[in-house]
Structure formats: structure tokens, C-alpha cells
Amino acid sequence: KQLKQSSEQIMKGRCPYCSMQCSMELIEEHIIQRKRFKVKPNKQDPTSEGRLCIKGLQAHQHAINGERVKYPLYKIDGEWVRISWDLALEMIAEQFSSLQQEYGSDSIGVYGGGSLTNEEAYLLGKFARVGLKTKYIDYNGRFCMSAAASAANATFGIDRGMTNQLTEIADAKCIILAGTNIAECQPTIMPYFRKAKKNGAFIIAIDPRETATTKFADLHIKVKPGTDANLAMGMLKVLVDEKYCDETFIAERTKGFEPVLDQVNQVSVATIAKQCGITSDEIRVAARHYGQAETGMIFTARGVEQHANGYQTVRHFLNLVLATGKIGKHACGYGAVTGQGNGQGGREHGQKADQLPGYRSIENETDRKYIADIWGVDESELPRKGVSAYELIEKIDREEIKALFLMGSNPVVSSPNAVFVEKALEKLDFLVVVDMFISETARMADLILPTTSYLEDEGTMTNLEGRVVYRHAERKAPKEVKHDWQIVCELAKSLGKDHYFTYEKVEDIFNELRQASKGGTADYFGITYDRVKNGGVFWPCPDSSHQGTLRLFEKSFHTTDGRAQFHIGHELIRSEKATKKYPLILTTGRLMEHYLTGVQTRRSQELIERSKEPFVEIHPQTALEYNIENDTLVRIESKRGSVIVKSKVTESIREDTLFAPFHWGDFQCINRVTNPALDPVCRMPEFKVSSVKISPVQPV
Ligand code: SF4
Missing domain, CATH: 2.20.25.90 (ADC-like domains)
Structure with missing residues (x-):
């Protein structure tokens, strides 16, 4: 004792x-x-x-990991040298200013992350536009939520991850889980689905591999990677042919169904089944269950979204929602299962190339004027739309962007075509990384600024339901470690822009964000710190007497005429298919034990012990064909690069497909192989379909 x-x-x-x-x-x-x-x-x-x-x-x-960066580090001749904050900020200001003088404002890029708090995401967007006056800002959420977000905006006129509260799932009678392994990625969500199942729900999982989620489902459609849009179209065909559509809802609440009907009448379920590598029966059973069910919900995640057809794929699933009228009512709706901690809030407040806070558009003159007034600048001074995350890296490669300020992201591991990304970043004149650890990207930096962890950081986050919640700062930050918001404000001061960043505490930033979001689609104006400290508030919340919007679209959609828009399918992009040289399709995903590029979770002993290293899943027949034994080293190779990982021979994956997790870096980084083809609308890369070959690694 x-x-x-x-x-x-x-x-x-x-x-x-x-x-x-x-x-x-x-x-x-x-x-x-x-x-x-x-x-x-x-x-x-x-x-x-x-x-x-x-x-x-x-x-x-x-x-509490001992590897945390504890003070600013500057690289001299390849060695890290401890420097003071004053010197670090002075060096950054000097470098950025002289590069901008020589090459213009847009020679500096800013790269953010979906794990930043709402306040940090907001501030980073403002810092790029007002502090640096650059149009080049984007963030890693481009690789995460952009397909679902753009599809929801185009269909409903608003993008909130879930249209309903999680509690409504229990009463949904049919649930479609498209490309989402919630049982491993968001395990605490599962009891909502278990309740639904107990209440008689029929659960359909769409995934090329067997996972804990597909095992829980009543029907697993083991679809070929990249064909989910076809599958949704096939299901719509069955809904139409077998008269499961809600004609009153279509007539009163939607537009654009007629041309979709014309398209549907031209497809055949048998042809679609062949394209998807599944049976016609699977399509029919899934569509009938969804069509017959009195209530139903569809969820999508990165499995169907991380494609060069990601935007269209989600829209095809949303066509099913609209055709059956399963939205705006109890236990009827859509949800994009957000991956990152603040995947929802991170995309609402301006760290996206095309957005201003409150989901305002950077190209809309009224929106620009409104935000310029809040920020105290002239509208003409606000930069215009920049480019998406991967295109920003391409600009670095072309030496149009000379320096990068990176916060809360590790693009050397998280971007597709990672070998190219690493080479591009090597071309930078100056790279500043704000991180807790020397990540794979931080390793390449000229300067690392240490930041606080979730235990030390105050702010708000917006969860997958659209509920704004409060994060407590309960532990003191290490002595020379600063909060992201302080770093941004102090850097602005070094650049002579401190009058735009006069916050004394995090709540001051949130209060400015509330004003900036007022009247926007993501309206936080009625949400205050006092309110979020008591369980959270759902946006839109236009004033302090508003209780927050628990369910969207009960009466109308957020489009100009109040109607939801059906999607007319365009030709689908097949950027890569199996070829003689690269005969297999690689798809990627998450594991239960790790988060994103593993910078944090690979520093957690318990998690490493449970999941030490990456692997590739390969079907026994495929393994036999390529002479691969279980638990041996194999090389996966695409035209972009190669990676060496251990094999996991399992029937859980399709014969024509390989699966590998993306949580590791360097030569185990699966994104060395993945495909950077971009979606034409949302600029999401084609992470989930890469043509590859596999071979055993001979022992030396
Ligand atoms: Fe909850 Fe964290 Fe697990 Fe997500 S990763 S389900 S937030 S405990």
C-alpha cells in the first residue's frame, strides 16, 4: 500500500x-x-x-510515448538539431516570405488533415488564404470523404455523413453496408446493427473480401473491386422491374428520374452480374429485401468510394434511396461512415481547396464576400480554388509549389503512388511538418514543429452522425510542445499577420467559426461550447434556441427547389484492369488495431503486439498458381512500384483479388503500388483498384 x-x-x-x-x-x-x-x-x-x-x-x-517530438527540430546535414520556437518561426517566415517574393503567393502549399479539430481545420484554411494568400490548400480527407461528400451534395444539396441518428438503425428492416467493414473500423457502432438484426433486419454486406462485418451480414455480395456502381444499377433495375419504387415520393420529392429509368431499361441484371463477378440472384435478393422493407438504410465507406468512379458509385447507391423513398423518415436514410476522427468537421470549415467555412464555396461571390467580411479582408484578396491533395503533390513535383506547411498528415504513406510522392517532396525547397512524431513524411522535413496529443488538446469534433462534440484538454502539454492553433497563430505573427489571428483561447476560434458558418449548409451558429459540453449538438443548428437537426430531409432537401436529384449514370472509368503483365487486382483497407498510416497506433505496444506487420491476403487457388506459400515473403508489384510483405493464404478473398492493409510505411507501404487515377468530379484517387503481379521472394 x-x-x-x-x-x-x-x-x-x-x-x-x-x-x-x-x-x-x-x-x-x-x-x-x-x-x-x-x-x-x-x-x-x-x-x-x-x-x-x-x-x-x-x-x-x-x-505518453517517449518518441514524441518535444521541441522544434531543424535538419542540418541530415541530423536533427534542437532549436527554439522563436528561431523556428523566424526561419519559416523568412523562407516562406522570400519564396513568395521570388515565385508568388501560390509557391507555398498547405496540407491539412481530417483528424484536426474543427477549430484547427478552420484556422488552417484561414491561415492559407489570409496568412499566406495561397490558393494551394487541401487535406488528406480528399483521400477519405470526397466521393461521399460530393455525391451527397449533388443529390441532397448538403453533405452530412449520416442523415439520421445512430439510434434509428435499430428500427431499419433492411441495411446495406457497401464497402464498409464497421465491425473492425468502428467496432463500437456494431451494437446498433446488432439491435437491428435482433429486430428482424436483413443485412447485406458488399465487399470483395470476407470480414467480421460480412460474417455478421445475412447476405455477403463478394463483388469484384471497382464494380459497385454496376451492382447498384442492377439493384435499381430489379426495383423498377418488380415495382418496388415509391412513385409518390419520386413525383413529389425528387427530379431527374425519367432519364434514369431510360438507362435502367437498357441494362440486364445478367450482364451486370457478370461484370461484378457475382450471380444475378445475389442482385435480385439484395434488391428485393431493400425494396420490400418498410424501413431501410444504406451506408457506404471507402470500399466503394476510393475509386476513380467514387462519386458516381455513391450516387448510384443514392438512386436506390430516392427510388424507394427511404429517406427523411424514421429508420430510413443514408450514411457515409466517416473514417477519420474528425472526417466530418474536417471537411466543413475550409481546409478543402474549393471550400470556405460552413461548406461555403470559394468560387461563389456571395460566399466569398461573407467570409472576407468575417476575416476583415477585401473579397478580391481571397485566393480562388486550388487543387486536390494529389494534384497539389503533382504541382510540387513540377516545382510550381516550392514550400509546404503540413499539419496532421503523412502523405508519403497515405497517398497513392507513394514512390512518386516521396520523390516529389524531395524537390521542395522547404518542408515544415507539424506532428507529434517523426513520421515518414516528417523525416523528410527541414523543420518539425511538435504538437499536442488528444489528451492535451481542447476543441470540438463532429462525429459521423453530424453531432458536434467537445474534446477536453485534461493533461498539460510537454513544456516545449504547442497546440496546432497556437502554432498557426504564432506563425501568422511572424509573417506580420497577427491582427487576423487574435485569439486568446480555443473557444474564441470556435465562436468565429460559428459566425463564418452562419447561413452556410454546415451551419454551426447555434452551437456553443456550453451546449457541446453537454452531449453534443447536431448541425445544422441556426440559432441558440434550435435543438439541432437530428434527422435531415423530413420535409424537403437542401436544393434550390427542395427536391433531391437522381443521378444519370455516365460511362464508368476503368483506369486499370487485370492484364497479362499485372493479372491481379489489389484492393486495400484498414485493420482493427491501426489507424490511418499508423503513426500513432504503431507506437502503442499493445496494438503492435496484436498486429505487428502488414500482409497480403491471397486466395489458395491464386497462391497455388503463383507458387506462394502461407506466411512467406512476397513481392507485390505494379507499374508504379513494389512492396514486400508476408502472404496470408485465405479463402476470404476473391480469386482475382489481393487485399493489403495500408498502415505501414517505407518498403511495407502498400501505397507504393496503388493507382493515382483521379475521379473527374471529386478528385478521389483509385486506391481500391490497382493491377498488380505477385511473386514469392526468394531467400538470399
Ligand atoms: Fe471508438 Fe476509438 Fe474505437 Fe473509434 S477507434 S470505435 S472512436 S474507441
Whole structure:
């Protein structure tokens, strides 16, 4: 008892790792010289309802990891040298200013992340446009949410991840999970689906591989990667032919159905089944269950979205929602299952190339004027639309962008065609990375600025439901580590722009964000810190007496005429197919134990022990054909690069497909192989369809 000492600190935390934003209580005990953490889920949390997955239980481990960057680091002759904050900020200001003088404002790029808080995302967008006056800002959410976001905007006139609260799932009688492995990626969401199943729901999972989610489903459609849009079109054909469409809803609440009907009448379920590598029966069974069900919900995630057809694919699924009228009512709706911790809020407040805060458009004159007034600048000074994340890297490669300010992202591992990305970043005159760790990208930086962890960081996050929640800062940041918002404000000061960034605390930034979002589609004006500290508020929330919008589209959609827009399918892009040289299709995804590029989760002992290294799943027949044994080293190669990982021979994957997780870097980085073809609308890369070959690695 005497050994057990002294102090015990109880903290409230919010897991940083996915869009569920589960909350927890952490107890930090100090026992002599040692610290020990106990983590307990928060039973009062209205979303996670007292649940945490393995990642949440271990999240504190990265925050206390000894490898954290503790002070600014400057690289001299390949060696990191500790420097003061004053010097670091002065050097950045000098470098950026002299490059801009020589090459113009747009010679500096800014690259953000979907794990930043709403306040940080907002501030980064403002810093790029007002502090640096560059149009080149985008973020890693381009690789995450852009397809679902653009599809929802085009269909409904608004993009909120889920149109309904999670609690409504329990009453949905048919649920389609398209390209989402929620059981492993957002495990605490599963009880909502279990309740639905218990209440008689029929659950359909669409995925080229067997996962914990497909095993839970009643029907698993093991579709060929890249053919999900065809599958949705096939299902619509069945809904139309077998009269499951809601004609009143179509007539009163939508537009554009007639031309879609013409298209549907020209396709055959048998042909589509062949394209998708499945049976006609699977399409029919899925469509009938969804069509017959009184209530139903469709969820999409990166499996169907990370394609050069990502925008169209989601829109084809939304056609099913509109055709059956399953939206705007209890237990009827659509959800894009957000991946990143603030995947929703991160895309609403201006770190996207084409957006201003509140989901305003950077090309709309009224929106520009409104934001310019809030920021105290002339509208003509605001830069115009820039380019998407991958195109920004292409501009670096072409040496049009000379320096990059990067916050909360690791593009050397997360971008497609990673070998090219690494070579492009090498061309930068000056790279500044704000991170907690020396990530694969930070390693290439000239300067690293250390930032705070989720336990030290205050702010708001917007979860997958569109609920704005509060993140407590309960632990003191290490002495020379600063918050992202402080870094941005101090850098603005070094650039002589401090009068635009006069915040004393995080709440001041949020209050400006509320004003900036007022009247926009993502309207946060009625949401205050006092309100979010008590369970969260759903946007849109136009004033403080508004309770927040729990369910969207009950009476009308957010389009100018209030009607939702059907999607007329265009020719689908097939950027890569199996060829003689590259006969297999590689698809990628997440594992339960890791988050994004693993910078945080690979620094958590428990998570590494559970999932140490990457692998590639290969079907036994395919393994036999290519002479590959289980648990041996194999090389996966595309025309862009190669990677060496261990084989996992399993029947859970299609014979024509390989699957590999994307949480590792360097020679284990699967994105060295993936395909950077971009969606023409949302600029999402084709991560999920890359033609590759596989071969055993001979021992030397
Ligand atoms: Fe919750 Fe997601 Fe964190 Fe797991 S990873 S604890 S589901 S927020």
C-alpha cells in the first residue's frame, strides 16, 4: 500500500481514432517513479453508450510515448538539431516570405488533415488564404470523404455523413453496408446493427473480401473491386422491374428520374452480374429485401468510394434511396461512415481547396464576400480554388509549389503512388511538418514543429452522425510542445499577420467559426461550447434556441427547389484492369488495431503486439498458381512500384483479388503500388483498384 502512492489524476478523454469519437475516463496513477493508466468507457456518452474498442483503450499509449517530438527540430546535414520556437518561426517566415517574393503567393502549399479539430481545420484554411494568400490548400480527407461528400451534395444539396441518428438503425428492416467493414473500423457502432438484426433486419454486406462485418451480414455480395456502381444499377433495375419504387415520393420529392429509368431499361441484371463477378440472384435478393422493407438504410465507406468512379458509385447507391423513398423518415436514410476522427468537421470549415467555412464555396461571390467580411479582408484578396491533395503533390513535383506547411498528415504513406510522392517532396525547397512524431513524411522535413496529443488538446469534433462534440484538454502539454492553433497563430505573427489571428483561447476560434458558418449548409451558429459540453449538438443548428437537426430531409432537401436529384449514370472509368503483365487486382483497407498510416497506433505496444506487420491476403487457388506459400515473403508489384510483405493464404478473398492493409510505411507501404487515377468530379484517387503481379521472394 505504501508503494501505491501519491497522486491519481482522473481525466476525460475522447478517442482520436475514428468518427465514433467515443469518450472515456482515464485514471493516471503515479506509483513511485512510474505512471500507470487505467481506461474506462464513459457510460453517459450518447453515441458510444459506454463502449470502447481496443484502439480507444490503448490510445493514451501514443500520447505518453517517449518518441514524441518535444521541441522544434531543424535538419542540418541530415541530423536533427534542437532549436527554439522563436528561431523556428523566424526561419519559416523568412523562407516562406522570400519564396513568395521570388515565385508568388501560390509557391507555398498547405496540407491539412481530417483528424484536426474543427477549430484547427478552420484556422488552417484561414491561415492559407489570409496568412499566406495561397490558393494551394487541401487535406488528406480528399483521400477519405470526397466521393461521399460530393455525391451527397449533388443529390441532397448538403453533405452530412449520416442523415439520421445512430439510434434509428435499430428500427431499419433492411441495411446495406457497401464497402464498409464497421465491425473492425468502428467496432463500437456494431451494437446498433446488432439491435437491428435482433429486430428482424436483413443485412447485406458488399465487399470483395470476407470480414467480421460480412460474417455478421445475412447476405455477403463478394463483388469484384471497382464494380459497385454496376451492382447498384442492377439493384435499381430489379426495383423498377418488380415495382418496388415509391412513385409518390419520386413525383413529389425528387427530379431527374425519367432519364434514369431510360438507362435502367437498357441494362440486364445478367450482364451486370457478370461484370461484378457475382450471380444475378445475389442482385435480385439484395434488391428485393431493400425494396420490400418498410424501413431501410444504406451506408457506404471507402470500399466503394476510393475509386476513380467514387462519386458516381455513391450516387448510384443514392438512386436506390430516392427510388424507394427511404429517406427523411424514421429508420430510413443514408450514411457515409466517416473514417477519420474528425472526417466530418474536417471537411466543413475550409481546409478543402474549393471550400470556405460552413461548406461555403470559394468560387461563389456571395460566399466569398461573407467570409472576407468575417476575416476583415477585401473579397478580391481571397485566393480562388486550388487543387486536390494529389494534384497539389503533382504541382510540387513540377516545382510550381516550392514550400509546404503540413499539419496532421503523412502523405508519403497515405497517398497513392507513394514512390512518386516521396520523390516529389524531395524537390521542395522547404518542408515544415507539424506532428507529434517523426513520421515518414516528417523525416523528410527541414523543420518539425511538435504538437499536442488528444489528451492535451481542447476543441470540438463532429462525429459521423453530424453531432458536434467537445474534446477536453485534461493533461498539460510537454513544456516545449504547442497546440496546432497556437502554432498557426504564432506563425501568422511572424509573417506580420497577427491582427487576423487574435485569439486568446480555443473557444474564441470556435465562436468565429460559428459566425463564418452562419447561413452556410454546415451551419454551426447555434452551437456553443456550453451546449457541446453537454452531449453534443447536431448541425445544422441556426440559432441558440434550435435543438439541432437530428434527422435531415423530413420535409424537403437542401436544393434550390427542395427536391433531391437522381443521378444519370455516365460511362464508368476503368483506369486499370487485370492484364497479362499485372493479372491481379489489389484492393486495400484498414485493420482493427491501426489507424490511418499508423503513426500513432504503431507506437502503442499493445496494438503492435496484436498486429505487428502488414500482409497480403491471397486466395489458395491464386497462391497455388503463383507458387506462394502461407506466411512467406512476397513481392507485390505494379507499374508504379513494389512492396514486400508476408502472404496470408485465405479463402476470404476473391480469386482475382489481393487485399493489403495500408498502415505501414517505407518498403511495407502498400501505397507504393496503388493507382493515382483521379475521379473527374471529386478528385478521389483509385486506391481500391490497382493491377498488380505477385511473386514469392526468394531467400538470399
Ligand atoms: Fe471508438 Fe473509434 Fe476509438 Fe474505437 S477507434 S474507441 S470505435 S472512436
